[in-house]
Amino acid sequence: MERAPVASINLAIVGVGKIVRDQHLPAVAADGDFRLVAAASRNGRVEGIDNFDSIGTMLAAVPSIDAVSLCMPPQYRYAAAVQAIDAGKHVFLEKPPGATLSEVEDLAARAAAQGVSLFASWHSRYAPAVEAARAFLAGTRIQRMRVTWKEDVRQWHPNQDWIWQPGGLGVFDPGINALSIVTRILPRPVFATAATLEFPANRQAPIAASIRFSDAGGLDLAAEFDWRQTGRQSWDIEASTDAGTMLLAEGGATLSVDGRVVHSEPEQEYPMLYRRFAGLVRSGASDVDLAPLRHVADAFMLGQRQVVDPFDD
Amino acid sequence: MERAPVASINLAIVGVGKIVRDQHLPAVAADGDFRLVAAASRNGRVEGIDNFDSIGTMLAAVPSIDAVSLCMPPQYRYAAAVQAIDAGKHVFLEKPPGATLSEVEDLAARAAAQGVSLFASWHSRYAPAVEAARAFLAGTRIQRMRVTWKEDVRQWHPNQDWIWQPGGLGVFDPGINALSIVTRILPRPVFATAATLEFPANRQAPIAASIRFSDAGGLDLAAEFDWRQTGRQSWDIEASTDAGTMLLAEGGATLSVDGRVVHSEPEQEYPMLYRRFAGLVRSGASDVDLAPLRHVADAFMLGQRQVVDPFDD
Numbered sequence A, B: 001m002e003r004a005p006v007a008s009i010n011l012a013i014v015g016v017g018k019i020v021r022d023q024h025l026p027a028v029a030a031d032g033d034f035r036l037v038a039a040a041s042r043n044g045r046v047e048g049i050d051n052f053d054s055i056g057t058m059l060a061a062v063p064s065i066d067a068v069s070l071c072m073p074p075q076y077r078y079a080a081a082v083q084a085i086d087a088g089k090h091v092f093l094e095k096p097p098g099a100t101l102s103e104v105e106d107l108a109a110r111a112a113a114q115g116v117s118l119f120a121s122w123h124s125r126y127a128p129a130v131e132a133a134r135a136f137l138a139g140t141r142i143q144r145m146r147v148t149w150k151e152d153v154r155q156w157h158p159n160q161d162w163i164w165q166p167g168g169l170g171v172f173d174p175g176i177n178a179l180s181i182v183t184r185i186l187p188r189p190v191f192a193t194a195a196t197l198e199f200p201a202n203r204q205a206p207i208a209a210s211i212r213f214s215d216a217g218g219l220d221l222a223a224e225f226d227w228r229q230t231g232r233q234s235w236d237i238e239a240s241t242d243a244g245t246m247l248l249a250e251g252g253a254t255l256s257v258d259g260r261v262v263h264s265e266p267e268q269e270y271p272m273l274y275r276r277f278a279g280l281v282r283s284g285a286s287d288v289d290l291a292p293l294r295h296v297a298d299a300f301m302l303g304q305r306q307v308v309d310p311f312d313d
Helices: A018-029 A055-061 A074-086 A101-114 A130-138 A172-185 A269-283 A291-302 B018-029 B055-061 B074-086 B101-114 B130-138 B172-185 B269-283 B291-302
Strands: A009-014 A034-040 A050-052 A067-070 A090-093 A118-120 A142-150 A191-200 A208-214 A221-226 A234-241 A244-249 A254-257 A260-264 A304-308 B009-014 B034-040 B050-052 B067-070 B090-093 B118-120 B142-150 B191-200 B208-214 B221-226 B234-241 B244-249 B254-257 B260-264 B304-308
Touching (some): A009 A018, A009 A055, A034 A055, A055 A074, A067 A074, A074 A090, A074 A101, A090 A269, A101 A118, A101 B191, A101 B291, A130 A172, A130 A244, A142 A172, A172 A221, A191 A291, A191 B101, A208 A291, A291 B101, B009 B055, B018 B269, B034 B055, B050 B055, B055 B074, B067 B074, B074 B090, B090 B101, B101 B118, B101 B291, B130 B234, B130 B244, B130 B260, B142 B172, B172 B221, B172 B291, B191 B291
Parallel strands (some): A009 A034, A009 A067, A067 A090, A191 A304, B009 B067, B090 B118, B191 B304
Antiparallel strands (some): A142 A234, A191 A208, A234 A244, A244 A254, A254 A260, B142 B234, B234 B244, B244 B254, B254 B260
16 A cells, blocks of 8 residues: 655745755755755855745745745844745744844744744754763763864855854854754753853954853853864863763764764754754644753853954955 | 631842842832741841841741742842742742843743742833833834933942943843833834944943844834933833824833823832732742843844943942
């Protein structure tokens, strides 16, 4: 007996830049649940489908669109999301989901009222060893945790000016990936207790940040984010526990306990994000966890500001 | 037929400073629902009741306490609130409810799990004309709104060093009062779209802030907070609407429409806060609206930073 075919979800992508070409297009092409039918972008184009200058024009011209992925810089995401939700489309938000917490809260309320799915995606949560780290920590007593997220902004975000603008988040753009993992693997909520943010003299976003967190049990958790790292890049989360020292390395790809690799497999973050999105759309659910962005906002509100050397691309 | 007497709520106050002497003690003394039984503070004392050095000592020594009001600086509020909630006490939080959004979210979850009432108080929402302004705006189309909150920090916060520390919020300490009113009287949620924060060269908290807000309908809302105002002090919210120009003046005390006063009565903010808290305790409910603090965090995250002249008390 054959299963009845499930209709594809007609998807459109808005904001065609590096992350779309590197991640979204291959993931969508490989996912049988989605059919890419259109794109809208001020500058980029996707070959082989209809392209439009704006989401408004696209939604009017292609009524068969079921869902949109919004991949433009976060400062412009809210207005596009409102248009899509008002038109009855399901919405996938790249990370971070917006420039403010308040606007994303409003989007969640609007999606619920319209009966469409809203997905605030955190791709690093789908790194291969994240769930294994969560399972490991659930059975332990954590004495100390250190998060080290140090990379070379010139390599990873060349000439991306929006990332240095207010609302672009600076080093928190990668740092929020670490926070999305930390908030997934820890068994209890944490909150920032102190932070230092380093702003280049010529920039409005931090190039480095140091944050201390705790929880009701007095957890000792510190995170170091730095965009000035040359040579070896670090995306590591280390925890000292009564069951040994856990290292979640390479952005969540590999889990080691006391130096022994216990989990490692190829990275499949964006394919898993789209699988999750399809599941949300099929079941009529939403997934909007604001904890990572809330920690960033808390760090900005609580943080000491230091002015450091100017930075130029 | 007489009504059965309702037992008083045994209250303790923690953090005895200016706001406690000016507002909490008179309001509690005049409220038949509460009986003040103890206080804990590092420096202050309340005459005529037992005083303790810390909330922990107090909770152990006076088991009859039903509820606590936490009035210390926000940086120290979370740890005290956890102790009180874990001991099964109802908790009244002075504004702002904490140093971060994440810690207050955690308190709300803990209070719900313990079955105690948590009240994140916003005293300015209980200013006399706030509900009249809300009712007026509900029936109008708002073209433009301007919030002007300008006061002399030397007059209102003399030598309060904590207010200039990270987490002390600077000019947002009064500004959050304005935001607590705005979020109450507007019919729809708003969110910050741009902000400028002015930091004195020798301070870690802003002395002035300018924030633009909008909503899904494109509302034109701007707020100006300034702590350098000498002479006349301004706590005004003005709205141009299709039903006339509304001015909510004097921190919410007076409502005028097209220059005619339509609502004015004596200020009763703290008596009303305690009436509200008693109602929450009696009904087993909580009231934790984070919107005002969320807007502050959003403004810090989104804001341009400017360094201005040093400030000394």
